[in-house]
Amino acid sequence: MMPATATAFSRRYRAWLLLLLVVINALNLADRQGVAVSVQAIKVDLRFTDWQLGIIQGLPFAFFYTLMGLPLARLAEHASRTRIIAACVALFGAMVALCGSARSFMGLLLCRIGVGVGDAGFGTPVASLIGDHYPMGKRASVMSIIWLGAPIGVVAGATGAGWLAQFVSWRATFVTIGACALAVALIAFLSLREPPRGMSDPDPVSREPPPSIWTVCRFLFAKRSMWHVLLGCALAATSMNGIGQWLHPFLVRNYHLGFAAAGRLIALIAGGAMASGLLVGGFGVDWAGRADQRWYVWGPALGMTLAAPLFLLGFNQPSVPAAVVVLIAAHLCMFVYYAPSLALAQNMVGANMRASSAFFVSLVLGLVGIGLGPPIVGFLSDLYAARAFPLGAFQASCPGGTAPAHAPQALVAACSTASAAGIRHALMLMSLLGLWAALHYLLAARNLRRDLATRYQPTSAPLGAAAPP
Numbered sequence: 001m002m003p004a005t006a007t008a009f010s011r012r013y014r015a016w017l018l019l020l021l022v023v024i025n026a027l028n029l030a031d032r033q034g035v036a037v038s039v040q041a042i043k044v045d046l047r048f049t050d051w052q053l054g055i056i057q058g059l060p061f062a063f064f065y066t067l068m069g070l071p072l073a074r075l076a077e078h079a080s081r082t083r084i085i086a087a088c089v090a091l092f093g094a095m096v097a098l099c100g101s102a103r104s105f106m107g108l109l110l111c112r113i114g115v116g117v118g119d120a121g122f123g124t125p126v127a128s129l130i131g132d133h134y135p136m137g138k139r140a141s142v143m144s145i146i147w148l149g150a151p152i153g154v155v156a157g158a159t160g161a162g163w164l165a166q167f168v169s170w171r172a173t174f175v176t177i178g179a180c181a182l183a184v185a186l187i188a189f190l191s192l193r194e195p196p197r198g199m200s201d202p203d204p205v206s207r208e209p210p211p212s213i214w215t216v217c218r219f220l221f222a223k224r225s226m227w228h229v230l231l232g233c234a235l236a237a238t239s240m241n242g243i244g245q246w247l248h249p250f251l252v253r254n255y256h257l258g259f260a261a262a263g264r265l266i267a268l269i270a271g272g273a274m275a276s277g278l279l280v281g282g283f284g285v286d287w288a289g290r291a292d293q294r295w296y297v298w299g300p301a302l303g304m305t306l307a308a309p310l311f312l313l314g315f316n317q318p319s320v321p322a323a324v325v326v327l328i329a330a331h332l333c334m335f336v337y338y339a340p341s342l343a344l345a346q347n348m349v350g351a352n353m354r355a356s357s358a359f360f361v362s363l364v365l366g367l368v369g370i371g372l373g374p375p376i377v378g379f380l381s382d383l384y385a386a387r388a389f390p391l392g393a394f395q396a397s398c399p400g401g402t403a404p405a406h407a408p409q410a411l412v413a414a415c416s417t418a419s420a421a422g423i424r425h426a427l428m429l430m431s432l433l434g435l436w437a438a439l440h441y442l443l444a445a446r447n448l449r450r451d452l453a454t455r456y457q458p459t460s461a462p463l464g465a466a467a468p469p
Contacts, residue, residue, distance in 0.1 A: 009195055014133055018142070020188055021126055022149040024089055027181045028119055029153030030160070031096050032057075033270075034177060035112075036245045037161035037263045038170040040252050042108075045170065047400040050249075050385075050422070052105055054378020056112055057245045062371030065116035066363050073124040073359035074213060081125035082192035088121020090185035097178025100171035123365075127358035131346045132195045144282020144339040148275055155271035158248070162263015216356040219349070223451035225444040226348060229297065230364050232440035233341045236304055237369025239433040240334055242377040243311065244270065247327075250427055253401075253420040255320050265324060273328045277303070277335025285340045293452055294445040296340045296347075301441035303336030304434040311431035315424055334434065337441070347452055377426045385422025394418055 039053050048056075076084055095114030102108035126146065134142050161173040211219075220226055247269070251262040281299060288295035310330035317323035345361040385401070386394040391414050397403070398415035407415075 025149030026153035029150045030157035033157030034161040034173040041165040041170040050378040050381040054375035057374035059371040061112045061116040066367040068120035076125040086189035092118025093181025100174035123362040124358040151271040151274035155267040158263040158266035162260040166259040225448040225451045228440040228444035232437045234364045234368040235437035238373040242373030242430040245374040273331030281336040282339035297441040297444040300337030301438040303333045304438040307333035308434035380426035381422040384425040385418045388421040389418035
């Protein structure tokens with residue numbers, strides 16, 4: 001039963017909170033998808049290599065996104081989480097808008113770093129808020145609702161950015177998203193309220209100050225299952241971000257689609273499949289977890305095991321309709337891992353450790369998943385393209401992945417074929433990480449129930465002591 005203090009925040013208010021968090025999450029994903037759909041246009045306009053484009057989408061953004069996650073997580077243990085969210089969304093909006101003015105690799109890179117700093121203020125404060133507004137058995141479901149903003153953002157970002165890149169400019173995408181984010185930041189600042197810490201927990205909330213980050217780290221990593229969850233999450237996120245950020249160029253290069261048409265297909269593939277996968281991973285795992293808590297890791301393991309061969313099949317289809325059908329199924333299976341992994345980070349700890357615990361998941365999702373996935377695919381794409389190019393040095397002969405103006409037809413065809421082969425083989429290799437991720441989720445099942453029963457005892461018991469029955 002929910003404690004009486006929870007009634008101070010009505011069902012209507014919590015619905016508004018979830019709606020606003022869905023919108024903020026949608027903006028975050030619309031920005032990332034906007035970059036992904038604009039990649040080919042940026043490549044042609046600014047003559048970047050796939051490696052440079054992978055860097056812009058990956059490690060520097062992810063490093064600062066993750067670096068700022070720790071102080072913001074610690075601040076969220078002490079200060080108003082709703083104010084942190086509003087301020088960070090405002091910074092995010094301003095920096096996204098500035099991306100539209102970039103004229104060089106370094107200029108765009110610095111803008112993306114600023115976006116990462118603003119983006120860092122969403123994950124950990126939101127996870128902590130949800131832990132206070134909802135009991136343990138509902139958190140995966142609620143997180144899946146919030147992450148429904150992801151497919152909404154993917155659909156809006158893919159269709160909007162594809163149309164703008166083809167008929168206006170790729171720069172217009174970032175100005176539009178940035179302006180929307182600034183408006184939402186103001187609404188969040190004016191309407192969201194801070195809840196009492198631990199108001200949805202069945203046990204009394206400790207009045208002691210939040211433990212240090214080192215204490216949280218020691219407590220969390222004393223649980224073997226958490227190690228495997230984080231390793232599985234890291235591999236799954238690397239595969240997910242690598243594939244997601246490069247799917248649009250894959251469609252453009254391999255099926256010779258326009259930016260707008262490829263954007264609409266991304267909206268169809270990732271949007272619907274992401275929503276379905278998040279709902280299955282959230283509501284499905286919460287439902288199955290009533291019978292056995294190990295479904296919180298069995299579900300992600302099953303999803304990633306099915307996703308890997310489906311991606312391999314999808315990237316080798318001879319026609320667009322066949323590729324779309326298989327890739328939808330692959331994406332659906334892949335996204336199952338997400339909501340249960342976020343929920344486990346909350347269920348493993350008490351109320352005054354949730355933002356810090358969420359930081360460690362954000363570290364994995366951000367620094368590893370976002371940071372390494374896109375650059376690895378970009379590097380592999382350049383490598384495989386160079387191997388597939390029969391007429392000398394690929395980068396010198398095909399700047400921006402295309403032949404220079406007025407080049408012989410043989411060179412035009414060779415550049416196009418090599419570029420298409422490079423991205424296809426890179427994505428195929430990236431999809432195999434799903435099998436490795438599934439193994440770690442299966443290994444986590446061995447200790448999961450015991451680790452979920454272990455509670456932090458700040459004064460009367462050593463770290464890792466089990467809670468009394």
